[in-house]
Amino acid sequence: MKGENLSRKVTPEIINKLQEIVGIDNVNTNDMDRMLYGHDLAPLPKEAGLAFKNMPDVIVRPSTTEQVSAIVKLAYETGVAIVPRGQSTWGLGGSMPTNGGILLDMASKMNNIVKVDTVNMSVRAQAGTSWKTIIDACEKEGFLVGSYPSSFPSATIGAWFSTSGIGPGGYKYGCARDNALNMQVVLSDGTIIETGYDALANNMSGYNLNQLFGGAEGTLGVICECTYRIYPRGIIKPVAYEFDHLRDMGAPINDICKHPSVKPLHIAWSDYNHFENQRKAGIHAPDVANLLLVTFQGDEQFVALEESIVDKFVEAAGGRKISDEIAEHEWEERCYEFRARRTGVGSIPAEVVVTNDNWAKFVDECYEGYKAMKMEPGGIIGMVADRSTSMFMPYYFKDDESLLGMTAFAYNFYMGDRAAEYGGRSLGLGVFFASNLDLIHDAGSVALMRSLKTHLDPHDVINPGHLVCGNTKFGITLNKNIMGIAAKLMCGVKKIMPTNKTFERNLKRFHYDDMEHEKDLSRVVEYGKGTE
Numbered sequence: 356m357k358g359e360n361l362s363r364k365v366t367p368e369i370i371n372k373l374q375e376i377v378g379i380d381n382v383n384t385n386d387m388d389r390m391l392y393g394h395d396l397a398p399l400p401k402e403a404g405l406a407f408k409n410m411p412d413v414i415v416r417p418s419t420t421e422q423v424s425a426i427v428k429l430a431y432e433t434g435v436a437i438v439p440r441g442q443s444t445w446g447l448g449g450s451m452p453t454n455g456g457i458l459l460d461m462a463s464k465m466n467n468i469v470k471v472d473t474v475n476m477s478v479r480a481q482a483g484t485s486w487k488t489i490i491d492a493c494e495k496e497g498f499l500v501g502s503y504p505s506s507f508p509s510a511t512i513g514a515w516f517s518t519s520g521i522g523p524g525g526y527k528y529g530c531a532r533d534n535a536l537n538m539q540v541v542l543s544d545g546t547i548i549e550t551g552y553d554a555l556a557n558n559m560s561g562y563n564l565n566q567l568f569g570g571a572e573g574t575l576g577v578i579c580e581c582t583y584r585i586y587p588r589g590i591i592k593p594v595a596y597e598f599d600h601l602r603d604m605g606a607p608i609n610d611i612c613k614h615p616s617v618k619p620l621h622i623a624w625s626d627y628n629h630f631e632n633q634r635k636a637g638i639h640a641p642d643v644a645n646l647l648l649v650t651f652q653g654d655e656q657f658v659a660l661e662e663s664i665v666d667k668f669v670e671a672a673g674g675r676k677i678s679d680e681i682a683e684h685e686w687e688e689r690c691y692e693f694r695a696r697r698t699g700v701g702s703i704p705a706e707v708v709v710t711n712d713n714w715a716k717f718v719d720e721c722y723e724g725y726k727a728m729k730m731e732p733g734g735i736i737g738m739v740a741d742r743s744t745s746m747f748m749p750y751y752f753k754d755d756e757s758l759l760g761m762t763a764f765a766y767n768f769y770m771g772d773r774a775a776e777y778g779g780r781s782l783g784l785g786v787f788f789a790s791n792l793d794l795i796h797d798a799g800s801v802a803l804m805r806s807l808k809t810h811l812d813p814h815d816v817i818n819p820g821h822l823v824c825g826n827t828k829f830g831i832t833l834n835k836n837i838m839g840i841a842a843k844l845m846c847g848v849k850k851i852m853p854t855n856k857t858f859e860r861n862l863k864r865f866h867y868d869d870m871e872h873e874k875d876l877s878r879v880v881e882y883g884k885g886t887e
């Protein structure tokens with residue numbers, strides 16, 4: 356690695372320069388704020404600080420691509436780490452610093468739409484814009500974005516591309532990478548590039564740079580603006596089907612995938628635990644066993660035809676159509692997958708992809724895994740990504756308040772191994788699962804990825820310690836051998852511990868509605884003094 360002589364320290368001179376670039380109000384070194392920016396949505400035990408310098412030295416809020424370029428150039432010249440962050444909802448530590456440095460808050464100010472182009476059917480916006488902002492702006496013009504993450508109310512458009520996610524709409528229109536027309540990216544030395552074209556497809560000769568930055572988890576450059584395809588909206592019609600057993604959905608899902616013309620916008624499922632746990636938590640949930648939600652979109656006549664075909668597939672598999680009201684409810688609530696969390700528990704999904712022909716068998720594996728790892732099941736939810744792939748997100752409850760609660764991650768390792776047996780793999784690498792890179796690709800591809808990183812980021816300043824190597828602050832890489840031992844150890848400890856009961860315990864001690872009511876009663880408002 357070049358750049359051995361760089362100081363890699365955030366000095367007062369660097370803070371001054373940052374203030375010159377973005378203005379004094381947009382440079383923050385406050386201790387409390389730095390602590391908040393030291394992790395993403397996933398809770399991190401304070402012991403993590405022993406391994407990582409996860410608190411950034413400074414938080415910077417740029418407004419323009421030119422400002423990002425100047426900040427990145429400064430990082431390049433000094434060797435200081437720079438960590439791009441959207442709304443930190445990913446949960447795999449992608450936007451968590453591993454060695455301090457500059458935290459680039461892309462969501463605070465770089466959140467404006469540049470253009471909704473209804474003629475060439477694309478939308479261009481700054482990378483920190485939320486999906487909801489884009490969806491609403493396109494809807495107003497009678498268009499929809501191809502796909503987006505379920506976390507769309509907050510998740511940012513640049514970050515989803517960086518994680519190459521799978522989400523609603525993806526079955527019909529493809530996922531993050533498939534809808535990307537153009538990305539404006541700042542490279543590690545501050546150079547600004549456009550990777551494609553705002554109105555033209557990229558299928559021409561030349562390396563496809565659009566795809567290069569998709570899934571790079573912010574390790575190859577900072578995305579500043581994104582252009583995505585949009586599509587004529589027509590109608591959106593969610594339809595709900597109930598099954599006695601989750602595994603019975605496998606047949607109709609495969610029938611849909613093999614049909615030459617039926618192409619729903621979204622195919623998703625939730626098992627009985629998912630609804631039962633919501634009811635236990637005092638949340639209104641439909642009275643269903645296992646639910647298959649198929650959402651159709653387009654011209655009304657075509658939608659009616661597709662629906663009638665899927666009705667027959669479902670009927671043949673012993674399922675039944677249920678009310679439009681339930682279908683609408685589940686579609687509207689698609690961004691609140693972990694609703695039972697309001698009882699104050701942690702809930703984490705093991706996100707894996709498997710081939711659709713193994714769909715029913717993999718359902719059994721998810722339930723087996725809950726038992727084998729002594730988990731407290733949250734529910735088995737997921738979506739069909741494309742004709743051959745399904746994303747399973749079996750989630751579980753865990754104790755976020757104790758270090759031992761971390762052993763619940765054993766289920767993620769366990770399910771990753773099971774997925775591999777069914778032609779699949781775990782999703783997302785971040786810091787903690789970076790060693791999976793060596794497991795999910797052949798050695799030659801991994802070597803090429805690592806040399807690309809070194810070439811594009813020779814001073815190792817762009818989100819270091821992520822994706823190509825999970826790095827601790829002591830420079831020890833969390834490679835596949837170390838993580839393999841850690842995973843085995845975690846699974847071993849988890850198996851000898853008592854079965855998790857955090858959700859059940861919290862139901863007794865945490866009454867959300869009562870607490871809200873008490874808070875209301877005890878709230879004292881004196882005008883001019885704020886709310887206490």
Ligand SMILES: Cc1cc2nc3c(=O)[nH]c(=O)nc-3n(C[C@H](O)[C@H](O)[C@H](O)COP(=O)(O)OP(=O)(O)OC[C@H]3O[C@@H](n4cnc5c(N)ncnc54)[C@H](O)[C@@H]3O)c2cc1C
Binds near residue numbers: 511
């Ligand atoms: C309830 C819930 C539902 C979810 N549903 C889905 C889903 O359906 N599909 C799915 O794929 N994910 C889903 N997620 C995960 C997550 O929300 C998505 O990955 C989302 O796209 C992350 O966006 P963010 O702005 O929060 O990114 P962050 O967590 O801030 O960052 C994610 C990664 O992107 C990098 N990054 C951020 N901004 C930039 C940039 N401008 N340039 C370069 N790199 C950048 C970061 O460094 C980090 O590595 C869900 C999460 C929750 C909590």
